[in-house]
Amino acid sequence: MEKIISIENLNYTYPESKKPAIKDLSLDIYKNEWLSIVGKNGSGKSTLTKLIDGLIEASSGTITIAGQVINEENIWDARKRIGIIFQNPDHQFVGATVEDDVAFGLENQGMPREDMIKEVDRALALVKMSDFKTRDPQSLSGGQKQRVAIAGVLATKPQIIIMDESTSMLDPDGRKTVLDLVQQLRKQQDLTIISITHDIEETELSQRIVVLNDGQIVKDGKPVDIYDLGSNLRKYGLEEPFSSKLMSIIRVTEKLPEGYLSEEELKQQLWKLHSNM
C-alpha cells in the first residue's frame, strides 16, 4: 500500500499551555484508506488535523504528504491535496450563496471562470445539492449545509479529505447521509478519508482506528480489534459499542464465542443458539 501521509516524531505545545498537545506522535496513513481518529475531548485530535494541514506549525518532527516533506514554502501545494470539513457548518461558510461558497476554493486557485462554473455544477451534483445553487446558506438545514461544505472541498479535487467532527452537529439522518456520501466518494475517486470523532459508533465505516489519548497514540488497529476492548474503551473516554454492551449482558446467561461481534454477527449467533433445527 502506498503511503500518502507520513508523520514522524511530531510534537506540538500550544503557546498558552505547558502540557504538550501532541507528544512524539508517529503515524502512517495509506492511500484510499478510511482512517478514524478517536479520543476524548482534549486528546489532540483537532490539533493533529491542523498540524497536517499546516494551519499551525509543529514544534518538532516532520510531516510528509504525497512524498513531500512539508515546510513553509510548499504548504500551499500540500493544502491543495487536502480538504477539511469542519464541525460547525455555519462557521465555515464564506460565500453568500451556495454556489459562491463552493467556488471559493477554486477562486483561490485562480481558476478561469468558465472552468469554475463547470466545477461548481459538478461538485454540487455529487452531493445532490444542484437545486439549491442560488440559495442563501442560512436557509438550509444542518445536513444540507454540511453537504455544501463537502461540495466546496470536492470542487478543488483533493486526494485527502479530513472530517473534523463534521457530523457532530447533525441529526442521525443527516449524519448517515453525509457518511454514506463520503464512503461512496472514497470508492469512486480513490480518496483517503481521515475522520475525527469521539463517537465510537461513527467509526464503523472505517478500515482502521487510531485511539489518541493525551496527544499520543494508545491503540492502532482494525475496528474489530478496537471494539474488542469493550469496557476498556472507557479509559480513553470512549463509549463502548452497542453490540459489545449487549454481549456482556447476554454472556451472563448464554454462551457466546469470544471476541467482538458486529450487530449483524450477533444477530446470526443468537439465531443459531435458539434455532431447534
Add this chain to the structure above:
Amino acid sequence: MDKIILGRYLPGDSIIYRLDPRGKFLLTFYFVGIVFLANNVASYAFLLAFVLFAVYLSKINFGFFIKGLRPIFWLILFTVALQLFFTPSNHPLWHWGILTFSKEGMVIAGYIFIRFVLIIFISTLLTLTTTPIEISDSIESILKPLKKINFPVTQVALMLSIALRFVPLLVDETTKIMDAQRARGVDFGEGVLIKRIKSFVPILIPLFVSSFSIAYDLAIAMESRGYKDGEGRSKYRVLSWDKRDNLMVLFMAVVTIILLFLRSY
C-alpha cells in the same frame, strides 16, 4: 426585526432587478444628490413622478415603500415641524413668541417632506431589488481605481461580503443569548436608563466572545481552502453591463436636463 424594510432584499423579477447593480448603486447616489437641486413645485412634482415611475417599473407592492418610511417617521415629522414653525416670514399667519407660522414655512416644510420621501423611496428601491452581495460587488468594482494608491480593495470587499453574510447568523446568536439570559432571570427593557444599559452587558460580552470564536473558525476554514491574501484570485461572480444599463444612464441624464430646465423656469 422583521418590521425593518430599510436595507432588506426582496426576491423578485422586473426590469429594475435586471439592471447592473453598479449602475443602480451609483445612480441612486446621483439621484439623492440631484434631489437637492429641485427648488420649486414643478421640479419636485417632476422628481416625484420619476420616482413613482421607477417604483412602478420594479413591480414591487407599494406598501413596502410606505413601510420603509416607518422607522424614520418621527425624524421626518420633527424636521417638518421645525421648518413649519421656525421659518422667518414678513407676513406670518400666526405668531407667538419665537414660533411663526407662515405660507413660506408651509411650502418649505412641504419640500422637506417630499425630499425625505424621494430619498427613502429611491434607496428602498435600491436595497429591495439588489442583493447584499451585489451591493458589495458593486462597491468593490467602484473602489477598484483606489488599488493604484495601495488601498486593499479586494480585502475590503471580502470583509464587506463576510460581514453581510454573518448578519443573520449574529442576529440568531443574539436572540439565542437573550433567551438564555432571560431564562436565567435577566430582565431586558425594565427599569431606569442606567439599569437598562447594564442589563445589556450579559448579551454583549457573550456575543463578542462568540464572534471571536466564529472569526477564528472561519479564518481556519478559509486558510484550509487555500485563501492566501486576496492576490491571484479569480472571480466566480461577474457583473455585466449591457444595453439596458446604458439606457438607464441616458434616461437619468434626460431627467437631470429636465430638472435643470424646470428649476430655472
